[in-house]
Amino acid sequence: MQRFSCPFCGPRDETEFFYGGEAGNERPEPAENISPVRWAQYLHMEKNEKGRAREIWVHLTCGEFFVMERDTVTHEIFKTEAFHGERT
Amino acid sequence: MTARRLDSTSEQSSAESLSFTFDGRTLKGRAGDTVASALLANGVRILGRSFKYHRPRGLWGAGAEEPNAIVDITYAGQRTPNSRATAIALQDGMEVRSVNTSPDAEKDRYGLLDRFSQFLPAGFYYKTFLWPDWHLFEPRIRAMAGLGHLDPATQPEADCPQRSAHCDLLVIGAGPAGLAAARAAAQEGRDVLLADEQDQPGGSLLHRGGVIEGQPAGQWISESLELLDGHGATRLASTTAYGIYDHNLVCLWERRRGQPDRLWRVRPQQIVIATGAIERPLVFNNNDRPGVMSADSALLYLRRHDILVGQKIVIATNNDTAYPVASALAEAGAEVVLADLRPEAQAALPDNVEVRMETSVQAVEGKASVEGVLLNGQRHEADCLLVAGGFTPSVHLHCQAKGRLHYREDILAFVPDEPVAGTSVTGAANGAFDLASVLEQGHAVGSTKGNAPQASECLSSYGIQPAWPNPKAQGRQWIDFQNDVTVKDVALAARENYRSVEHLKRYTTLGMATDQGKTSNMNGLAAMAAISGRTIPEVGTTTYRPPYVPVPLPVIAGRRRGELFSPMRRLVLENEHRAADAAFREYGPWLRPAFYGKGKPEDEIQREARQARQTVGLFDGSPLGKVEVMGPDAAALMDFNSYNTLSTLKPGRVRYGFMLNEDGVVYDDGVVLRLAEDHFIVSCSSGHVPGVVMRLEEWRQDRFDPARVVIHNSTPQWATLTTTGPRARDLIAALGLDLDLSDEARPHMSFANARYQGTPIRVARVSFTGDRSYEISIPASRAKELWAHMRKEGDKLEATLLGTEGLMILRAEKGFIVAGKDTDGYTLPMDLGMSGPRKKRTGEYVGKRSLFTEEAERSDRPALVGLTVDDDTPLATGAHAVEDGPKGLRSLGFVTSSYWSPTLERPIALALVDSGRQRIGETIEIYHLGTRQRAKVTSPCAFDPEGERLYA
């Protein structure tokens, strides 16, 4: 079982967390100006990075969303950080 | 094999105080016995039958690697199937049953299968039973094949506790390497947890002996344990580390006497893998006969259990470790021939042993036991054949932690490469087979200070020479005892191009089953190497995965079962509902009254639905979502989150609408109450409360200033008690609330705050039934009084209690949806007839762009419709609307809800049908389980389409 570090609560078992998608997948707006292809990219085309990835996770027990950088192969965690007002 | 307990003097035989049965026969054993040692001491030869050919099999080893002695154990009313007899401590009153035998191990009726073995090669079942359909044959084949049996009457109580632990150093294995590591670390003040799978610590020292720091091994073990205890180390015996998982979580299975087993989840700073090595067989004709045993295990049974495994013993070896075994057995009174295939040995030649160099075994004679051994072509009489094929380091945990291996030619074994971060592998598991280097390695991983314990008077040479399976040799040479894989099967796999070691495993089943090839893998891949002209490292090993040994499921499940696994959510009024004869059912996580009364469920449900339309129904809607959204940006968040605009809602008013996913699909429907400019309550579906909270939180934190809007889920704090029906207002009026209930003051889709006997309440006029309805939300702690009062006033109005099932009928009559039941993973809001926001809204909201795709704008999209039938047979929920197409029947959609309406006195149904709205008035066909029924497409609302009853 992996151990993630919530920026607010500290290290906890992975069962307390939920994956929230890849970081940096900005929502294309306004809808009127967005091509179907661009919208489909936003909805479906995850990069699915092998190796170092930047992801959004939520700590279910405290409810905070945060950014985690980790290796999707070795499961090494590089860092976790709170949203700092950035729209990731 | 004529194994016997040595010290069976009259005094000692009173030590045989434990009584147990094997296949119904009563036998005696002594404290300290394993089931295996007790059976051995009783001279029981055949302990089971092999998996595929039902060949008789006897004891091979003495530990976790045991491939043959697999038994079902019934003790204290609980049966544990597929246990290794070598790993179970004998208890008085144990019932031991051999597996894969019928009626018992001695006389097995499927034994004749072995005679047909040439017709049952690897892959036989795959090839033969392919036509016409494997599933026709599967049940019979499985019934014949399986190992142990489960018995519901003796299943263990699943109350195994689980513990989480942290430590500086977790040492796995309390042999010489593990003890040296633990000592060194503990003396440095590190917090040590030492786990060993045997019932007493010491590992190989317990039978191999030796002198450490000038003391006999036994004394050094005791001293080490005292030292560890003095430093506060935790010691666990009979505890197997069966898996290393992500981020170095180690799971331990602790077997306790008189108490349920226990699971440990340990998070150590550092893991020391000191798991030793396992002796592997030599491969020759009929090398699987009962009486062919591991030489190292024979020494163990002698030293630890006083059992001499045979009287006329042949030991076949390719290395020096057999020499002390020969010596010890001869000293214990056996006649021993040591057949060494090498030209010379470094070990001291044992006394009273006939040593034959350059001698190997070609075959074993005898069926149910060893009667003779063919040595360099000459028959030699024997009752037991011990084989010493060299040791295979137990690298499982290292590999589970994603460690790599390399092959060492000098010891003919795979050993760990660089250790994985946070782990170290030491001792025999690391390829060190002599006591001095084992102690040195162990000490080094425990501490960088001090000196390693010094060993003397022990074997220091190994000198192994290859003795791998010979693909050209005659006869049936067994590689995998448990799964009946021979050298010929490996050759067949190679011929059919299953040459990758992973393919070899799946095709022949080599290394599968409960032992996972602990004794067979090396010989298997050596055979494949020889057959396919590759080296052993080129063939490589299969992937090691947890668990190292089979772990009973109750241990893994622990107490996380039933309500402790998935807690039932209970209504605050559950007792009141029970007193009113409620029949409870699970709705998502909630336990709710489905209906009330003791009659037939259909009748009670119909009665409730009918009467609620006539007078008034009382419904406990407490699980209904009450998610508060507060703050200056609350309205903006609500607008973004919802399909419908909510910023224009006036305080005191209620609006119905949808929440969409980003793909435009309807996620939930429900009403929103606006308490104040900056305060909303989202009354989402009961089942969607956690999801709605999460999506609101996600957008709040990702898109808004989290300081300007907050989300609070107050669902459990409030009970919501609902009245619906023509007399609903009379009932509310009778409660004595200080509230104007006139339609002018309190129109449909409005709410008001009020007090009930001093307690703040919220009364909302919303309707899920189409009738005039009022929902009273009251702090859960005061719900009882209000409910009792409502019941009392209700009695005067001929009210009915309304369960969830009755409510479902009422809402379906009106064509009101249940999100997820009357919608599926494709349903867009327009499909449900709600197109306004899509056309009118200018701002962004979740899912907006997806409502303007080609797919969303298709003219033949499904739509929610009603269905009526001519006769009195309700349609089946899930039945398909069909039409005949060029390729046969084509589905147009399906029935989502279907009921008998007691008010309309006819069946009603809702369905999602392609081009549904254009079809209103048409008759379509509904297909269900081979029958067809005609149905007319209508609008979803079957009852009171004008909505007059809301004000009736």
Ligand SMILES: [Zn+2]
């Ligand atoms: Zn947290």
